Amino acid sequence: MLHIRLSTALLLATSCALWTAVSMEMVTTCDNGDNVQRLSCDLGVIAVQKALYGREDKVTCSAGKPPQQLANTECAQAGTVDALKTRCNGKKVCEINTDFVRTSDPCYGIFKYLQTKYTCFPANHVVACEGSSAHLYCDEGQVITVYGADYGRRDQTTCSYKRPEAQILNVDCSNPTNIVATRCNGKNSCTVEASNSVFTDPCGGTYKYLEVAYVCESKTGSSETMLHIRLSTALLLATSCVLWTAVSMEMVTTCDNDDNVQRLSCDVGVIAVQTALYGRADEVTCSEEIPPQQLANTACAQEGTVDALKTRCNGKKVCEINTDFIRTSDPCDGIFKYLQTKYTCFPANHVVACEGSSAHLYCDKGQVITVYGADYGRRDQTTCSYKRPESKILNVDCSNPTNIVATRCDGKNSCTVEASNSVFTDPCGGTYKYLEVAYVCDYRM
Incomplete structure (x- = not known):
């Protein structure tokens, strides 16, 4: 399997991804x-x-x-x-x-x-919702250099929990600001309130947030050095180690209550499903308030569950499904079932190209592409949604795994694939789609 065929060279190279970021x-x-x-x-x-x-x-x-x-x-x-x-x-x-x-x-x-x-x-990235404060800080002996800051709203998901819909609709409210840099540059730590009183109000009636990117550098660092190569050794080493731990096993268990949602996600790398069970393997999991007779069969498993999860989720950063997705039959009548998925995150390259754009895949000299997964369609209302009509982003059940990218790109050093219906056919007419690709670079044998 691809996710366990990662060469030592690839692991070493990827663990230092931030040096080549x-x-x-x-x-x-x-x-x-x-x-x-x-x-x-x-x-x-x-x-x-x-x-x-x-x-x-x-x-x-x-x-x-x-x-x-x-x-x-x-x-x-x-x-x-x-x-x-x-x-x-x-x-x-x-x-x-x-x-x-x-x-x-x-x-x-x-x-x-x-x-x-x-x-x-690898800059530090902080988001503070309106009414909260952004806390910027560095290790002893280091000082802050702000790379960029923005106060406003650019999407409907950030800082949106239980906010009225009217307060998160305006996503064309982007207000770059130098206030954070003025207050924080050169300091070891700094706190800035995300409020209209500090930044003024770029869009009245909209609930906003402050987004800041900054790095920490030695006080003796040269001010003439480019920001993206002035990253401290500590930051680079600490962050590069993330990729070594990215292959640890994650497990999510979802009880089969109506349409409960199971969410798999990777902060670093992409999803690689290892095992998946729809049924019951013990009498404890999802057993609360369930009568004993509905827990009795602990050798209950629906065939094809892991393949369905792999097809749906492999190669993605985030994957959400509910138990309806895999409840295609009843492997044990009268038994209360659950979906339990074990997966890893590994450091594949991840590319998203909106419809009408092109996905550019490429590797270093001497390496070739191996596509891990590709999908053309739409799975959420936020990706590739900027100023699109609502009717064109509503259908999020439009997921079409494809081997076209692998056929075109595997074994090549670089490859370009257009995200279009003419290449992949149209899985959902009237919906604005995107191409999502996960791939690794490996040395030629």
Whole structure:
């Protein structure tokens, strides 16, 4: 199995992933209507390096376009990289659409695209909901350097628990601020209240949050050194060790009560389901207030459960299902059952490309791609949702595992796959979809 075929070299290389976290990521989004571009960092925060809105070759986003719309390959709108840096730097996830950068037309009659190159580096990342305080602190002998801060709201999920819907609807409320840097840079610790009185109110009636990215550096560090390579040895070593512990076993047990939800998730790496049971293996699990006769059969297991979980969840960062998903038959009539899943998280590369964008997979020289899992569809209402109509993100039961990415990319050093219905067919008409891919890089044998 792929998840246990990780070479020692791969484990060593990945455990030091944060030393190589400054490798370049690239996202390309064709300018079709309101296509969404998504930048994300599993580890660290976004640091935009380059961004192009225009055209610099005749191949990118060229499918179905007449030659005259591809002719100008020296087309670039000024200010694009600054706009992306202001919007996205210091965040874990950043979504925009081409409307955000299409402030003018740099080459009339040419079909354009947005292409962004960025790195992820291991800054500390703090979110404080409105009415709370962000606490920034470093080890003794180190001081804070704020990379980016933003007060407002960019999604409907952060700081949303039991908030009225009207207070979380406005996700176009992003207000970059230098107040945190002014208050905290050069200090060993610092507390900043997430409030309108500190930052003013960028969107009245919306419940907001403060998002901060910062690093800790030695007081003797050179101020001229680039931020993303001024990371302390302690931070790098501590964070790189996360990947060594990422293969420990996790277990989730969900009692089969109506439509209870089971959630698997990985902060680092992607899900790799090891075992799964729908049935009963003992008399204790999920036994509260259940009569003894419904606990008697402890050799009850529905066939195919682990395969169903692997198909649904492997290669994803988060996977939610309920017991209806696997309750396709009754393996033991009259017995109260549960779903118990054991899984690991391992440090695969994880890429999400919104419909109309392309997923770029690549490895270092001498290494080749092995795709662990790929899925085209929609499983939540937040991914690739920026300014999309509500009707196009409502269907979250649109999950279509595919081997197309593996067929195209396995064994190659780099590979680009377009997230489109023409490549994968349309698993749910009228829904705006995305491609999610997990892959590893291994040395050629």
